[in-house]
Amino acid sequence: MASQKCKQGLAEIRALENVLDGCKLDLTAVDEVWPNLYIGNVALAQNRSALKKLGITHILNAAHAKQGSIGDESYYGADFVYYGIPAEDTGKFDISIHFRSATDFIHKALKKKNGKVLVHCIMGVSRSATLVLAYLMLHQRLTLRAAIQQVIQRRPIYPNRNFLGLLLELDTQLQRKRMMCPIL
Secondary structure, eight states: OHHHHHHHHHHHHHHHHHHHHTOOOOOOSEEEEETTEEEEOHHHHTOHHHHHHHTOOEEEETBTTSTTOOOSHHHHGGGSEEEEOBOOOSSSOOGGGGHHHHHHHHHHHHHSTTOOEEEEOSSSSSHHHHHHHHHHHHHSOOOHHHHHHHHHTTOOOOOOHHHHHHHHHHHHHHHHHHHHOTTO
């Protein structure tokens, strides 16, 4: 039974990877993937003048305290609201423990007048994309597949298999809850 469930999960992950592979866009420093919600790389995140030019007000760093990521509250000062998550882009890191806090940060920021959020990691492909997908699922009520399709229209992303598995678990939980109580 557990082996069958594992095979089914792997098949679902492969199907999602096929959807992700369908994105033919080139990777850029930053892309708006939802109104006022951007995914970007660390180089852009560390360019305060470029952030101001984009109108970014809030920064969610999914690679907080990682080598190559110097951003933190003291770096950004009062110009930006900062939130850092020290996520590892590995097959073992449980990024799902940060889904609620990260997505609530994004949601509150987007509700503010003129709020614009940059979610970044090092490349802007796996950790940051995973948190944006979780936001679209938790706060915009999209399924995982719909969230992926939304994002890849604007930016090539590729959450690692571990992260895709955690997003699939979230998707399953949300689908179950919404079947029992449609207003959730």
